[in-house]
Amino acid sequence: MKYKSLVLTLLLATAAPLTHAEEVGSVDTVFKMFGPDHKIVVEAFDDPDIKNVTCYISRAKTGGIKGGLGLAEDTSDAAISCQQVGPIELSDKIKSGKTQGNVVFQKRTSLVFKKLQVVRFYDAKRNTLAYLAYSDKVVEGSPKNALSAVPIMPWRE
Template sequence: MKKCCIFVIVTLSLCATFAQAEQVGSVDTVFKLFGPDHKIVVEAFDDPDIKNVTCYISRAKTGGIKGGLGLAEDTSDAAISCQQVGAIELADNIKQGGDKGTVVFQKRTSLVFKKLQVVRFYDAKRNALIYLSYSDKVVDGSPKNAISAVPIIPWGNR
């Protein structure tokens, strides 16, 4: 019982460090007679560590009976676009090159073993944030990936 409680607390604390996405819209790609249609879903999330950066992800969502029950495995197809939406102030650890790859978003894309992730990098030489989206699996990941760069530019009256 004690081990179970510790596992739940650790799991919840890990989940809290990632951004939560909100669905912006979707389009159906394949009609399914039973269960929801296959679709492409567009979701938005804000970088949890850097204020005023918003990313949009489009990803495949499997429908049908298995998809409706949450048992289907989504494909590894995804695209990402990130933008600066206000003044950006980087924390000192990021400015000093401490951001060698930080996971800022995760979404489960199968019942257990597969997830879509977004990792943020900081390119100090070009003063830009880079967001890499990819899908991984416990045993065999996918090389499919997408990237978006956000140049940090002065905003407003600065």
């Protein structure tokens, strides 16, 4: 019984996103007679640890009957663009490099094993934040990825 509870807790913890993305818009790419069309979705999320950095992600979303029921596996295609939208102040943890490769966003892209993730890196030499979006699958990895860099600039109010 304890084993089942532990497995359920781990599944729920890995399925929960770190931060919530807001859908900005979408475009249909393939018409489906039954269920929603295949589409490309554009979503925005704010870095949960760094105020005034917003990232926009575009990703494929599978439609059809399986897609409408949440049973389809989305492709690994995604693009990311992140921007500074106000003054940025980095914490000492980020400046020291202790949070390199932190996952700042996750989205489930299949029923169980696949998710789209965004990780953040701080390049101290260039005073820049780099955001890497990639799709992973527990059973089989995926080399598809996208990168966005945010140079930290002075901000005029």
